[in-house]
Amino acid sequence: MTFLKRAAPACALIFSLLATTAIAQPAPSAEAQREWPQVDQERPWIYRGSDIPPDTEWTFGELSNGVRYAVRFNEVPQEQLSVRVRVDAGSLHEQDSERGFAHLIEHLVFRQSRYLKEGETIPRWQELGATFGSDTNAETTPTHTVYKLDVPGIDVAKADETFRLLSGMIEAPTLSESGVRTEVPIVLAERRERGGAGKRAADATRETYFAGMGLAERSPIGTVETLEAANQKSVRAFYKRWYRPENTVISVAGDLDPAVMVQLLEKHFGDWDAKGEPVPAPDFGAPTPGPDARAAAGALAPVDKLTVLHEPDLPVSISYTIMRPWEKVADTIVYNEGLLTDQLAMSIINRRLENKARAGGSFLAAQIGQDDVSRSADMTFVSITPLGNDWRAALADVRAVIADALTTPPSEAEITRELNEFENAFSIGVETQAVQQATDLADNVVQAVDIRETVAAPDTVLNVLRSMKGKVTPAIVQDHTRALFTGSVLRGVMNVPDVASGDEAAFRAAMLAPVEADASARLEDKQVSFADLPAIGTPGTVTSVAPIGVLEIETVKLSNGVNALVWQSDAEPGRVSVRVRFGEGYEAFGKDDAPYISLGEFALMGTGMGELSQDDLDQISNGRKMGLDFSIEDSEFVFGAETRAADLEDQLYLFAAKLSDPRWDANPVLRAKAALEMGYDSYATSPNGVMSRDLEQILRGGDPRFATPTPEELKKTDMAGFRKVWEPILASGPVQVEIFGDIQRDEALAALSRTFGALAPREEASADINLSKEPAPTSTPIVLTHRGDADQAAAVIGWPTGAGREGVRVSRQLEILAQIFNNRLFDAMRERLGASYAPNVGSRWPLDRKDGGMILAMAQLTPDAVPAFFEESRKIAADLAAAPPSGEEISRVTEPLRQLISRASSGNGFWLRELAGTANDPNRALAVRTILNDYSSTSPEAMQALAQAFLLNDKSFEVAIVPEGYKLP
Structure with a gap:
C-alpha cells in the first residue's frame, strides 16, 4: 500500500485518492455494486506477506499458466471496461544491444498480431468506440510495459472481442522484419521530438544519479544505433525472453460481472504457453560511493558524483539526491505508518521552504521529496530554483532550513497542521470512493505491482492514518527526517549559464561547506478563522x-x-x-x-x-x-x-x-x-x-x-x-x-x-475594442526559429472557419471533419513517411466571438520534412472538398465521439462546461439538447460540404518553426 511519499508514476494508491477526475460519473446503485460473491481465497496474491486488509471489491486470481489478474465491478463511467495488461519488461531488462527494444515492441504490438492484420489495429478499436491515444494507449518505463484499453458501450460480446483481440496482441504479435523497418523511423521521430536542452539535462541527471547502475544507460527511448540495428530476429528474441505468462498481470475494472471477466480472461489468456525456461530478472544495481566520495562535517551521506551543466537557455537550477539501496519491503500497516511519518516530515520542511520563498528569499522555489525509483534506489530529492544567478546563496539557504529540521524537532502545531491536510485528503477519498473511475482503479493495481506493494480501500488508508496519529511525536518526526537524509551517497546536478558562473569544483565546495541551521522559516502558530x-x-x-x-x-x-x-x-x-x-x-x-x-x-x-x-x-x-x-x-x-x-x-x-x-x-x-x-x-x-x-x-x-x-x-x-x-x-x-x-x-x-x-451593485465593465482577428492567408510560411537540436522542426497549417453560438451545430460537425482529416494525416505522415510521431488535427470555434474559428493541423518533424507536411495537408484538404469521405471513415470518428459524450454526460463536469454562462444567457441551454446528435450523426455529403466551405487552400496560413540558421526550401 502506498502513501503520499510516492511520486507518479510510482504511486498506486494515494495520488488516485487525491486526484480530481475530469469526467466523473454517477455512483452505482447498491444492487449494482454487489450482485455476486467475492471469490473465496485464502490470501490474494497481491497481499501475500502483508497484513493490509484486502480490498474486497477486487477479485484476485491466477491462471494455471501463471498469468495473474485483478478484476472488479465499477460503473464509473457506465458501460465502460478498463483493461490494463502489464508485462514485467522495461528498458532495464534490455541488453546493451537491445536498448529501446521494450518500447519498440510496444509500438509493434499495435501494428500487427494474431487477429489484426497490418494497419487494422487502430481502426478496429475505433469501431469498438475507443479513441486512439486516450482510450487505446501504452507506456514503457524502465521496469514494465503496460497496454491500456478503455472500451465504451461494453457488453459481454464486446468484452469477449476485446479480450480476444488483446490476447492476440500480447501473446502473438507478428514482429515482422517489415514491421520493424516501418516502426523504427516512427520511434526515432519520437526520440527526436524529445531532444534538445531539456533532454540533455534529463539524461545528465539520470546518468549522474544512477552512475554505475543499469538505469544510467537505460532510457526507454533507446539509442539511434541500437534501434537502427533492430531486426526481426533480435526483437523476437527480446519478446520471447520477457513476454511470458508469469511476467504478466491483467487488471480490469468496469461495468461487467467480475465472474464474466474471469471467464473471458481464462478463455483468451488461459492457453498462453511460453516456450523455454523463464529468465531471471537482471540485477538493477545499487548506489555505491565512488573513489572521490567525501562527507561534509555532520553530514548523513557522503557527497559523491556531481555534474554541472551549462545550458544558458534553461533556468539556473540545482537538484541533489540522497540515495539508499532499494529493498523489497513487507507492505504492512507498520511500514505504511512509517511512510506517512516520512511524508509528514517532508511536508513540514516543504512548508518552511515555501514560507521562505514567499518572504523573498534567495530562491524562487525549493522542495524535497522521496521516491523508490524503478526498483533501483530509495531516494530523497532536493530541488532548488535560485532567484537569479546566485546559486550559492540559494543552496546554502535551503540546506540551512533542512539542517534546522535535522537538529531540532518540529512543533506540535506543525505536526497537527500537516496531519489535518492528510486526514482531509484521505477523508475525501472515502467520501468520493463511489465515483472512483475504472481507469484509475485499473491503473492502481498496475502501479502497485510495479513497486511490489499492495492496494487498499480508501477506508483502510484513512484508518491507518488515524491509528498512527496518536503515536507521532516531534522526536519521532525528527528521527524520520534524519533517516530521509541518511544514505549511501549524495549526488547532484546543477545548471548555470556558463563556466564562469560555476563548475564542478565550486558545486562540490558548496555542498561540502558547513551549514548553520536556520529556524526563521518555521511558521507561526497563527490562528485564522x-x-x-x-x-x-x-x-x-x-x-x-x-x-x-x-x-x-x-x-x-x-x-x-x-x-x-x-x-x-x-x-x-x-x-x-x-x-x-x-x-x-x-x-x-x-x-x-x-x-x-x-x-x-x-x-x-x-x-x-x-x-x-x-x-x-x-x-x-x-x-x-x-x-x-x-x-x-x-x-x-x-x-x-x-x-x-x-x-x-x-x-x-x-x-x-x-x-x-x-x-x-x-x-x-x-x-x-x-x-x-x-x-x-x-x-x-x-x-x-x-x-x-x-x-x-x-x-x-x-x-x-x-x-x-x-x-x-x-x-x-x-x-x-x-x-x-x-x-x-x-x-x-x-x-x-x-x-x-x-x-x-x-x-x-x-x-x-x-x-x-x-456584494454591492457593480459597475458596468469597460471593454476595449476586440483586437483579435483571423490570421491572414500566407503565400509562404511564417518562419519562427528555435535554438534546439538541428534535426527538430514543427509545422502548423490552418484554415479559418467561423465563430459564434448561432453556429454551434456547424462547430460540432467541424470536429468530425477535423478528426477525419486527422486520421488521413496520421496515415500519410506517420505511416507512409515516418516523418512525425504524432501529427494532430483539431477544430476551434470560439462561442463568444464573431470570428477566430479554424481547423488546425500540426506536427513535429525534421526541418526537411516541413514542405512535405504542408503539401500533404493541402492535398488532404483538397481531397475532402473534391470527394466525400466514406461511411467507414465517418464511423471511425463518430462512434468514439458518441461514446465519449455518453460517458462524459453522466458527470457534473460535462454539464458545468456545456452550460457555462447560462445563468446570464438562458438560451445557451438550448444547444446542449442536440450535442450527442451533432457530434455523432452526419453524412458523407455534409462532410464534403463543410470541406468545400472551409478547407480552402487559398485562405490557409502556414507557420514553420525551424532551427536558427536553417533556410526553409
Missing part, C-alpha cells in the same frame, strides 16, 4: 428561481443582480464544483497589458483578499477542501474550485471577498515576475517551446494581448501598474455563480445570499 472575518455586506435575497429545462438545474436571481446556476446532484457523492464568472475576459485589456495579463494569471489569487494574506489563506483552508483557481477566457474571467458541501459557504466567501475587498500584497507578484523572466529563454530550446510562446498570438491575428511577455517587458512592470490593470476588473462587470454537485439546495441558496448576494 472564518468566524473572525467581516461579513461581505448585508445579505441579499433570492428574487427568483426557475428551471432551465435541463435535468434539475435552476437559474437563481439575487436581489443585487448576481445570477446563479444551481444543481443539486448526487452523481458525484462528496463533490461540489464552483465557478464564478465575471467581467469581460480578454476584451477588458488594452493592447499594452500583456505583461500584467501573465502576472495576473500566476499571482492574482495569491495577492490575497481583505485581511487574508497568502499564508493566511493556507492556514484558514487547513484541513478543508477549497481552491482558488483563476483563468481568463475570451469574454469573462473565471474563479474555480472543487469543494464539498461542508466547505461551500466559506469557499463562496473567499471568491466574493476577492471581488469586494481585494488585497494587493506585492510578494506573489514579484515571485511570478521572477518566474516568468527566468523561464522565457527556455521557450527557445525546442520547436514545441516556440509554439507555446508565439503561436497563440499568430492565431489571434497578431493581437498583442496574447503575446508572451519578454523579460524586458516584465522588468518594466511594478505593483502600481498591476493594481491599475486588475483593480477595475475585479470591481466591474456582471457576476454569475455556478454550483453543481452534492449539496443541499436550500443551504446553498442561503450561502449564496450571505456571500455573493451581499
Whole structure:
C-alpha cells in the first residue's frame, strides 16, 4: 500500500485518492455494486506477506499458466471496461544491444498480431468506440510495459472481442522484419521530438544519479544505433525472453460481472504457453560511493558524483539526491505508518521552504521529496530554483532550513497542521470512493505491482492514518527526517549559464561547506478563522428561481443582480464544483497589458483578499477542501474550485471577498515576475517551446494581448501598474455563480445570499475594442526559429472557419471533419513517411466571438520534412472538398465521439462546461439538447460540404518553426 511519499508514476494508491477526475460519473446503485460473491481465497496474491486488509471489491486470481489478474465491478463511467495488461519488461531488462527494444515492441504490438492484420489495429478499436491515444494507449518505463484499453458501450460480446483481440496482441504479435523497418523511423521521430536542452539535462541527471547502475544507460527511448540495428530476429528474441505468462498481470475494472471477466480472461489468456525456461530478472544495481566520495562535517551521506551543466537557455537550477539501496519491503500497516511519518516530515520542511520563498528569499522555489525509483534506489530529492544567478546563496539557504529540521524537532502545531491536510485528503477519498473511475482503479493495481506493494480501500488508508496519529511525536518526526537524509551517497546536478558562473569544483565546495541551521522559516502558530472575518455586506435575497429545462438545474436571481446556476446532484457523492464568472475576459485589456495579463494569471489569487494574506489563506483552508483557481477566457474571467458541501459557504466567501475587498500584497507578484523572466529563454530550446510562446498570438491575428511577455517587458512592470490593470476588473462587470454537485439546495441558496448576494451593485465593465482577428492567408510560411537540436522542426497549417453560438451545430460537425482529416494525416505522415510521431488535427470555434474559428493541423518533424507536411495537408484538404469521405471513415470518428459524450454526460463536469454562462444567457441551454446528435450523426455529403466551405487552400496560413540558421526550401 502506498502513501503520499510516492511520486507518479510510482504511486498506486494515494495520488488516485487525491486526484480530481475530469469526467466523473454517477455512483452505482447498491444492487449494482454487489450482485455476486467475492471469490473465496485464502490470501490474494497481491497481499501475500502483508497484513493490509484486502480490498474486497477486487477479485484476485491466477491462471494455471501463471498469468495473474485483478478484476472488479465499477460503473464509473457506465458501460465502460478498463483493461490494463502489464508485462514485467522495461528498458532495464534490455541488453546493451537491445536498448529501446521494450518500447519498440510496444509500438509493434499495435501494428500487427494474431487477429489484426497490418494497419487494422487502430481502426478496429475505433469501431469498438475507443479513441486512439486516450482510450487505446501504452507506456514503457524502465521496469514494465503496460497496454491500456478503455472500451465504451461494453457488453459481454464486446468484452469477449476485446479480450480476444488483446490476447492476440500480447501473446502473438507478428514482429515482422517489415514491421520493424516501418516502426523504427516512427520511434526515432519520437526520440527526436524529445531532444534538445531539456533532454540533455534529463539524461545528465539520470546518468549522474544512477552512475554505475543499469538505469544510467537505460532510457526507454533507446539509442539511434541500437534501434537502427533492430531486426526481426533480435526483437523476437527480446519478446520471447520477457513476454511470458508469469511476467504478466491483467487488471480490469468496469461495468461487467467480475465472474464474466474471469471467464473471458481464462478463455483468451488461459492457453498462453511460453516456450523455454523463464529468465531471471537482471540485477538493477545499487548506489555505491565512488573513489572521490567525501562527507561534509555532520553530514548523513557522503557527497559523491556531481555534474554541472551549462545550458544558458534553461533556468539556473540545482537538484541533489540522497540515495539508499532499494529493498523489497513487507507492505504492512507498520511500514505504511512509517511512510506517512516520512511524508509528514517532508511536508513540514516543504512548508518552511515555501514560507521562505514567499518572504523573498534567495530562491524562487525549493522542495524535497522521496521516491523508490524503478526498483533501483530509495531516494530523497532536493530541488532548488535560485532567484537569479546566485546559486550559492540559494543552496546554502535551503540546506540551512533542512539542517534546522535535522537538529531540532518540529512543533506540535506543525505536526497537527500537516496531519489535518492528510486526514482531509484521505477523508475525501472515502467520501468520493463511489465515483472512483475504472481507469484509475485499473491503473492502481498496475502501479502497485510495479513497486511490489499492495492496494487498499480508501477506508483502510484513512484508518491507518488515524491509528498512527496518536503515536507521532516531534522526536519521532525528527528521527524520520534524519533517516530521509541518511544514505549511501549524495549526488547532484546543477545548471548555470556558463563556466564562469560555476563548475564542478565550486558545486562540490558548496555542498561540502558547513551549514548553520536556520529556524526563521518555521511558521507561526497563527490562528485564522472564518468566524473572525467581516461579513461581505448585508445579505441579499433570492428574487427568483426557475428551471432551465435541463435535468434539475435552476437559474437563481439575487436581489443585487448576481445570477446563479444551481444543481443539486448526487452523481458525484462528496463533490461540489464552483465557478464564478465575471467581467469581460480578454476584451477588458488594452493592447499594452500583456505583461500584467501573465502576472495576473500566476499571482492574482495569491495577492490575497481583505485581511487574508497568502499564508493566511493556507492556514484558514487547513484541513478543508477549497481552491482558488483563476483563468481568463475570451469574454469573462473565471474563479474555480472543487469543494464539498461542508466547505461551500466559506469557499463562496473567499471568491466574493476577492471581488469586494481585494488585497494587493506585492510578494506573489514579484515571485511570478521572477518566474516568468527566468523561464522565457527556455521557450527557445525546442520547436514545441516556440509554439507555446508565439503561436497563440499568430492565431489571434497578431493581437498583442496574447503575446508572451519578454523579460524586458516584465522588468518594466511594478505593483502600481498591476493594481491599475486588475483593480477595475475585479470591481466591474456582471457576476454569475455556478454550483453543481452534492449539496443541499436550500443551504446553498442561503450561502449564496450571505456571500455573493451581499456584494454591492457593480459597475458596468469597460471593454476595449476586440483586437483579435483571423490570421491572414500566407503565400509562404511564417518562419519562427528555435535554438534546439538541428534535426527538430514543427509545422502548423490552418484554415479559418467561423465563430459564434448561432453556429454551434456547424462547430460540432467541424470536429468530425477535423478528426477525419486527422486520421488521413496520421496515415500519410506517420505511416507512409515516418516523418512525425504524432501529427494532430483539431477544430476551434470560439462561442463568444464573431470570428477566430479554424481547423488546425500540426506536427513535429525534421526541418526537411516541413514542405512535405504542408503539401500533404493541402492535398488532404483538397481531397475532402473534391470527394466525400466514406461511411467507414465517418464511423471511425463518430462512434468514439458518441461514446465519449455518453460517458462524459453522466458527470457534473460535462454539464458545468456545456452550460457555462447560462445563468446570464438562458438560451445557451438550448444547444446542449442536440450535442450527442451533432457530434455523432452526419453524412458523407455534409462532410464534403463543410470541406468545400472551409478547407480552402487559398485562405490557409502556414507557420514553420525551424532551427536558427536553417533556410526553409
